[in-house]
Amino acid sequence: MKVSRLALARVFFRSLFLQAAWNPRGMQNVGFADAISPALDELYQGPARAAASTRHLEFFNCHPYFAAAILGGAVRLEERVATGEAAMDSVSAFKRALGPPFAALGDGFFWLALRPAAALAAALTAPLLGPGCVLVFLGLYNSVHLAARLWLFSTGYQRGEGIVDSVGRAHLASGTGLLKVCGAVLAGAIAARTALFAGAPLQMLLTGSTIVVAAVFLPRLKTIWAVYIALGLGLALGGGVFQLAQA
Amino acid sequence: MSKTGAPGLALVRVDNRLVHGQVLEAWLPALDAQGILVADDEAAGNMLARSAMALAIPPRVSLLVLRLQAAADLLRPGGRGPPAARTLLLLREVRDAVSLHAQGVLMPRLNLGNVHFAPGRRQVSTAVFLDPSELQELEKLAATGTTVEVRAVPNETPLGLDAIKAKFRA
Numbered sequence: 001m002k003v004s005r006l007a008l009a010r011v012f013f014r015s016l017f018l019q020a021a022w023n024p025r026g027m028q029n030v031g032f033a034d035a036i037s038p039a040l041d042e043l044y045q046g047p048a049r050a051a052a053s054t055r056h057l058e059f060f061n062c063h064p065y066f067a068a069a070i071l072g073g074a075v076r077l078e079e080r081v082a083t084g085e086a087a088m089d090s091v092s093a094f095k096r097a098l099g100p101p102f103a104a105l106g107d108g109f110f111w112l113a114l115r116p117a118a119a120l121a122a123a124l125t126a127p128l129l130g131p132g133c134v135l136v137f138l139g140l141y142n143s144v145h146l147a148a149r150l151w152l153f154s155t156g157y158q159r160g161e162g163i164v165d166s167v168g169r170a171h172l173a174s175g176t177g178l179l180k181v182c183g184a185v186l187a188g189a190i191a192a193r194t195a196l197f198a199g200a201p202l203q204m205l206l207t208g209s210t211i212v213v214a215a216v217f218l219p220r221l222k223t224i225w226a227v228y229i230a231l232g233l234g235l236a237l238g239g240g241v242f243q244l245a246q247a
Numbered sequence: 248m249s250k251t252g253a254p255g256l257a258l259v260r261v262d263n264r265l266v267h268g269q270v271l272e273a274w275l276p277a278l279d280a281q282g283i284l285v286a287d288d289e290a291a292g293n294m295l296a297r298s299a300m301a302l303a304i305p306p307r308v309s310l311l312v313l314r315l316q317a318a319a320d321l322l323r324p325g326g327r328g329p330p331a332a333r334t335l336l337l338l339r340e341v342r343d344a345v346s347l348h349a350q351g352v353l354m355p356r357l358n359l360g361n362v363h364f365a366p367g368r369r370q371v372s373t374a375v376f377l378d379p380s381e382l383q384e385l386e387k388l389a390a391t392g393t394t395v396e397v398r399a400v401p402n403e404t405p406l407g408l409d410a411i412k413a414k415f416r417a
Contacts, residue, residue: 097296107268
């Protein structure tokens with residue numbers, strides 16, 4: 001039994017609101033049950049339909065974007081449960097197995113790497129675009145974010161349990177590292193430029209002391225050396241840009 | 248963070264979600280841990296769960312997923328010990344920690360990170376819900392010298408057993 005393309009599109013659309021009913025007891029459970037319901041509508045009737053929704057109201061939590069992969073996989077599994085090919089609890093086991101590790105991958109990539117890098121890249125355009133740099137951030141961040149969400153959802157649906165393999169081959173970890181280094185270069189460049197361009201001595205003092213404080217506290221966060229080197233490079237680049245402008 | 252239990256154990260943590268963001272992004276660096284040992288029957292028996300965990304863990308950190316009994320054999324005095332010099336031990340339920348302790352695994356400190364709601368459980372912090380028997384077991388552990396704390400991430404103020412009891416009764 002296959003779910004229609006329209007139902008899949010509706011499930012994906014609803015997945016954008018996964019956290020709308022976040023709560024400490026079930027976390028994203030209501031959002032998940034709501035998102036998958038267009039698919040359940042096609043697969044089950046009567047009491048079985050109600051029972052399916054109840055199953056999906058169990059505890060669930062993941063990174064909101066990576067959850068799309070689990071949602072896609074869950075729709076695929078539900079198709080098999082509906083025909084009796086798979087056991088009913090296989091869907092729960094699938095969600096429980098992938099939720100936390102995928103949450104970690106999403107936290108690392110989106111929250112700690114892509115978001116700061118996109119924000120810093122946008123901040124760099126501030127002298128040119130003014131408040132328009134906000135649009136640069138929204139464009140940069142969301143083009144990656146929405147594309148990733150769509151890919152995760154469709155791959156999850158097409159490959160079911162094979163999603164782990166597909167995500168593994170996406171080499172997310174190296175992307176995360178690269179984005180963090182880019183973020184550090186950008187942060188250094190912006191910091192150096194701000195310090196050098198700032199007119200009032202108070203501003204320069206503030207920026208200077210912020211850099212010193214960061215240098216003192218970063219080791220406590222056990223940041224990797226590549227990030228320090230990148231930050232230093234950014235500082236040098238930022239300073240260099242200023243000298244070129246003077247010449 | 249220097250109080251160690253069984254040699255090589257950096258922290259024993261009860262977390263229903265086992266390997267997730269809080270553990271990898273906050274606890275691993277704070278503890279300077281080189282290995283993660285997941286002691287859980289369900290995870291050990293689920294290939295998909297094991298491969299997803301392996302995918303999420305940083306390459307420098309070793310991962311071992313064992314059934315609870317196998318972990319007890321490894322960690323109790325006279326066992327081969329944990330895989331890495333500083334290992335973070337993750338357990339799914341309070342009863343798993345009680346069982347390891349009863350089998351002789353040294354546990355000077357027990358961290359409760361995420362214990363989800365279930366019928367009969369009452370909320371003691373944002374992410375920890377306990378039932379009366381679990382609270383009783385924790386009191387017994389504390390009586391033998393284990394420091395019990397509720398703390399999701401390292402930079403949060405830990406909630407001690409007295410505070411947990413007060414929240415439970417509230």
